[in-house]
Amino acid sequence: MRKTSRISYYTFRVIRFLVRVFYGKAEIVGLDSLPERDFVVVANHTQMNGPIIGELFMPDDCLIWCAGQMMRFKEVPEYAFTDFWSQKPKWTHPFYRLLSYVIAPLAAAIFSNAKTIPVYHDARILSTFRETVSVLKDGKSILIVPEKDEKKNNVVYQFQENFVDVAKLYYKRTGVELTFIPMYVAPDLKKAFIGEGIVFNSEGQIEDERKRICNYLSDEITTIARELPEHTVIPYRNIGRKNYLSNKDFTEVPK
Numbered sequence: 316m317r318k319t320s321r322i323s324y325y326t327f328r329v330i331r332f333l334v335r336v337f338y339g340k341a342e343i344v345g346l347d348s349l350p351e352r353d354f355v356v357v358a359n360h361t362q363m364n365g366p367i368i369g370e371l372f373m374p375d376d377c378l379i380w381c382a383g384q385m386m387r388f389k390e391v392p393e394y395a396f397t398d399f400w401s402q403k404p405k406w407t408h409p410f411y412r413l414l415s416y417v418i419a420p421l422a423a424a425i426f427s428n429a430k431t432i433p434v435y436h437d438a439r440i441l442s443t444f445r446e447t448v449s450v451l452k453d454g455k456s457i458l459i460v461p462e463k464d465e466k467k468n469n470v471v472y473q474f475q476e477n478f479v480d481v482a483k484l485y486y487k488r489t490g491v492e493l494t495f496i497p498m499y500v501a502p503d504l505k506k507a508f509i510g511e512g513i514v515f516n517s518e519g520q521i522e523d524e525r526k527r528i529c530n531y532l533s534d535e536i537t538t539i540a541r542e543l544p545e546h547t548v549i550p551y552r553n554i555g556r557k558n559y560l561s562n563k564d565f566t567e568v569p570k
Contacts, residue, residue: 319427327428330421334367341372343498345509353491354512355457355481357532358498359471361549365460365500368507370429376455380443380478383433385426391419399553432457444481448488458498461529462551468567469560470499470540471533472551476525482515483524492517495528497535501562503546510535541565 319327349356356377358365369379384394392415400411432450434443447457462472482493497510513531516524540548540562547559560566 319424323424324428326421326424330425331370331429335371338367338371339505341368341502341505341507343368343372343507343509346374348509349456349496350494350512352454352456353451353485353489354494354496355451355459355478356496356498356509357459357461357474357478357536358500358507359536360460360462360551361500361502362551362553364502364549365458368500369458369460372507373458374456375430377458378430378432378450378455379458380434380447380460381426381429381431383435383439383443385422386431386433388419388423391422392416395419395422402552402554440477444484447481448485451485451493452489464552466568467533468537469564470537470548470562474529474533476529479515479525479528480521483517483521486515486517495532497532497539499536499539499543501540501543501546502549504543508539508543510539 356373358369360366366379366381369377373379382394382398384390392412395418396408396412396415400408400415403411432443432446434440450457459478461474461476461478463475465473467473479495482495485491485493492515494512494514496512498507499510500507513528515528519527543562545561545563548562549559
């Protein structure tokens with residue numbers, strides 16, 4: 316755990332307890348099928364549900380990739396408004412701007428003390444990869460929720476692909492090819508479902524591996540979702556509930 320103040324730590328513990336109480340119980344189906352080590356779980360973000368499921372219900376030795384800005388008090392407001400609320404109706408923006416400042420100290424306390432690895436989209440990504448490799452070498456696992464604001468279908472948005480690069484570094488350091496395992500998070504069912512994994516090919520070109528692995532994972536998550544009983548899919552974007560879709564809608568964005 317990274318070094319934080321006592322106030323920050325105890326604030327996190329109280330909030331974590333309250334979230335656990337009010338969120339209720341959730342089940343991860345297929346946990347017993349996970350490998351013993353050398354794997355990364357990749358899930359749909361489903362707003363905050365993916366990270367919450369990871370924090371509360373994944374094994375204690377599973378760490379979650381988290382936007383580094385959410386761990387820094389001064390960076391929280393801009394990131395939170397842009398990522399969480401920028402697509403809300405414009406007349407509500409002043410409220411959400413204010414809210415982004417209100418939550419800043421709590422967000423920094425939560426994400427700095429949770430089971431997280433900070434992720435950046437600049438040169439600092441190297442520190443993310445190094446910490447991830449170190450964690451995996453220790454026999455722990457990683458959860459990544461890599462969706463971006465580009466819709467793929469009624470279940471998932473497109474993935475940011477560069478997380479696959481950690482497998483290249485891991486192979487270089489250990490000689491082991493990582494397995495990426497899809498997980499579909501279904502808050503409406505209070506469950507998450509583990510799927511069949513895909514192994515990184517150390518002999519392939521990294522550009523090809525990014526596409527191959529991300530396409531497989533997003534397609535597998537979609538397949539898992541569509542084979543389940545009908546339920547509401549909570550999307551990546553924080554949009555109005557009237558725009559939520561069913562897992563049976565079968566919409567696809569043209570390529």
